[in-house]
Amino acid sequence: MSPQVQRHEPPYKQVVRHIRAQIMSGELKHGDRIPSARQLTKDWEISLATAVKVHNTLRAEGLVRGVSGVGTMVSTQDMVLGARDRLAASRKGKIYPKNEFARIISAELIAAPEHVADGLGVTAGAPVLRRIRVTYREGSEDAVPVSASTSWFDGAVVQRAPRLLETERIPEGTPAYIEACTSRVMTSADERVTVSTATEEEAQTLQLDPDSPILRGQNRILDQDDAVIEFGEFVSGPNRWRSYFYEIK
Numbered sequence: 001m002s003p004q005v006q007r008h009e010p011p012y013k014q015v016v017r018h019i020r021a022q023i024m025s026g027e028l029k030h031g032d033r034i035p036s037a038r039q040l041t042k043d044w045e046i047s048l049a050t051a052v053k054v055h056n057t058l059r060a061e062g063l064v065r066g067v068s069g070v071g072t073m074v075s076t077q078d079m080v081l082g083a084r085d086r087l088a089a090s091r092k093g094k095i096y097p098k099n100e101f102a103r104i105i106s107a108e109l110i111a112a113p114e115h116v117a118d119g120l121g122v123t124a125g126a127p128v129l130r131r132i133r134v135t136y137r138e139g140s141e142d143a144v145p146v147s148a149s150t151s152w153f154d155g156a157v158v159q160r161a162p163r164l165l166e167t168e169r170i171p172e173g174t175p176a177y178i179e180a181c182t183s184r185v186m187t188s189a190d191e192r193v194t195v196s197t198a199t200e201e202e203a204q205t206l207q208l209d210p211d212s213p214i215l216r217g218q219n220r221i222l223d224q225d226d227a228v229i230e231f232g233e234f235v236s237g238p239n240r241w242r243s244y245f246y247e248i249k
Contacts, residue, residue: 003044011046012053019054023063023074030076030099034064062241077137078241099138100146104167106132109155116152119220119231127155129164134205145206147236153229157182174230175221184223186230193217193242198235206237213238 003018022028035043037051044051055072058064065075077099109127117124131151136143151174158165161181170177175186196216203210214235221230236242 011044012050012057015040015044015046015051015054016057019058020061020063023076028074030074032074033071034058034074036071062243078239100135101138101143102133102135102169104131104133104169106130107165107167109158109165112152116231119218120152120154120228122154129153129155129158131164146240147234148202148205149232149234152231152233157229178229184227184229186221187224188226189219189221191217191219196235202235206235208237215240215242 040051111125112128114124135147197211198214219232
């Protein structure tokens with residue numbers, strides 16, 4: 001069934017929201033073509049001027065770019081999703097652009113550091129699961145690390161979701177796996193970010209000079225009862241846009 005616009009708001013905004021959601025969810029990845037302006041006029045029964053405005057808006061948001069002789073392409077290579085959008089994408093097991101991939105380099109139970117205990121709402125020193133992930137961008141020669149993240153879980157979750165202790169990728173995505181094992185649904189997230197300098201270990205992981213500027217952040221992902229499922233920490237190198245989309249009402 002073809003999509004249809006609703007008349008309670010400008011049609012171009014509805015089309016933009018639809019395509020933006022496809023990009024944020026990973027349904028459309030970096031390098032994918034979006035429908036041409038003329039195709040949008042047919043699919044959505046809108047004017048050509050409205051369809052052109054859709055393309056212009058998506059370009060202004062940094063989500064797409066025009067490629068001569070090819071069309072309008074998704075351009076998210078240098079974009080890092082915020083917690084909410086990563087959560088939406090990970091539900092489909094699709095987070096990374098076509099030219100990026102991630103490796104889980106560590107998954108182990110350790111004693112909770114104090115800040116992690118605060119983030120998860122557990123006692124400092126209690127068993128917690130730490131999963132460290134590094135994201136790489138494929139280059140002409142070697143893959144280059146562009147970001148690293150650590151996911152922390154209450155150690156008790158391992159009894160019901162043991163694959164979290166493995167370093168192999170979870171094809172259906174972590175949220176779907178945890179939901180299937182525990183009936184806890186990831187429903188909301190909060191996040192905070194700051195500019196910082198890389199520690200010696202972070203600089204080595206991201207192949208940066210010591211004390212290079214990085215984006216550092218933390219986030220919590222909550223379930224349907226507002227209990228914390230995951231506490232996350234992440235760092236990314238320079239020239240990586242962090243993108244958020246929200247409505248002001």
